[in-house]
Amino acid sequence: MTLKAAIMRGKRSVYEDFWALDEVSFEVPVGSTFGLIGSNGSGKSTLLKCLSKIYYPESGSISAYGKLAALLEVGSGFHHELSGRENIFLNGSILGMSKKEVTQKFDEIVDFSGVEHFIDQPVKNYSSGMYVRLGFSVAISVAPDILVVDEVLAVGDAEFQEKCRQKFIEFKNAGKTVILVSHSMDTVQQMCDKAAWLKNGRLVQVGEAAPTIQAYLGSLTTGSV
């Protein structure tokens, strides 16, 4: 069985003839880690939003096999005046978890975030790094079959980034699919089996990670394509 994500034509913006995504069509095998690369404004976030049902493509289709969770921004829906504890429950339910599930995973979430001491403090007193850690910990505990991640890994300190990397590897070993966007080619190289390169809303290349990254980097130095 393969996870098939076929996007023929993506969403159109307010401009009459601007297609944020056009003729983007590819498949992501189940259990693989898939990287999306491309320069700013190439449509990576838009593509992820289509995958996570935030945007709906005007034409074309997307099929996903399994429960999909998206991590497009960490801490979406945190309320500044509420404590870390209250926000874990609030954020958990926004991401579709029941109270029971969150209670079960509560210790795990707090542990992974590393903000135990401040869990009863309002989150507005958190440093931005702590904020991100807590948000990420809640999101990662959703336990989806397919995890969609936008550039959120770039935040947080080195220790936390390493923790996240470990988490993704765990995910992969458990047979889950990860689709991620990153501007760090090292990250994509290390973590992804396959990659797709988007440019101005069009798919330039898709396939094994290494050659795709090479092609992308090559185009940057020569300025061609």
Add this chain to the structure above:
Amino acid sequence: MGYINEVISSRELLVNLTMREVKGKYKRTVFGQLWSLANPLAAMLIYTFVFAFIFKAHPDRGNPSGLDVFALWLLCGLLPWTFLATTINAGLGSLIANAGLVQKVYFSRIVLPLSNVAASGYNWLFEMGVLVVALSIAGAFVLPWLPLVVVLMVLLALFAAGIALMLAVANVYFRDTQNFVGILLQIWMYLTPIIYPLNLVQDQSDRIGGLFGTSITLVDVFRLNPMENFVDVFRQLLYDNRWPNASTFLVCTLWAFGSFIVGVWVFRRNEKNLAEAL
């Protein structure tokens, strides 16, 4: 049916978002929830001074309760009105206030305006509780009518929710909606007999007679206003302590369901475009 299931499965989220509104609102204030009483009390003092003392507005004595207190009579209509107005205002801005969330997470969007309805409903319940205590102290026998009051409160909440849903969507596309609605609500309030009794309108109406040569009177036009009907029934139950007029109650019910059904329908039709339009 699928949509109803989806909304039902989001009820936990609805509760959490409502608690976020309720808890976040008075967090770190000394008086906390008591602030929810401050606005109606201030309004009560102002209107009582201006309308009862200066303009000498005098509503009919409560029948059969025998109450004759302008301030209490006023609150029986004013509290439902402030609930409607705050619900519409908060619900209207709910999608824009949570734009970040709508653009980054998939969930049933309808919970955003609905959580605002529930949060202002929570405050309203608190205010109405205080009003019932005050009415009882003043000598009204409200208790037997409370179940009907609760039913009517639910109906008004449905009515308010429907309007909030429609306007929340409209506000995403035309941000001017918010400004228009602020003015319209003010006009609507003064066209509803909340701070003055309908009998003053009746006097004028009798003097003018049929409008434009028809048999329709000014009072008939006033009574087309759904809020006039709601306020009327609230007063019959709380201030007069008697069975409400059945036809008026029916009108409230129809408006409530009509508004809610249209609101949900409009919202549902536009839900998928919200993230892009925000």
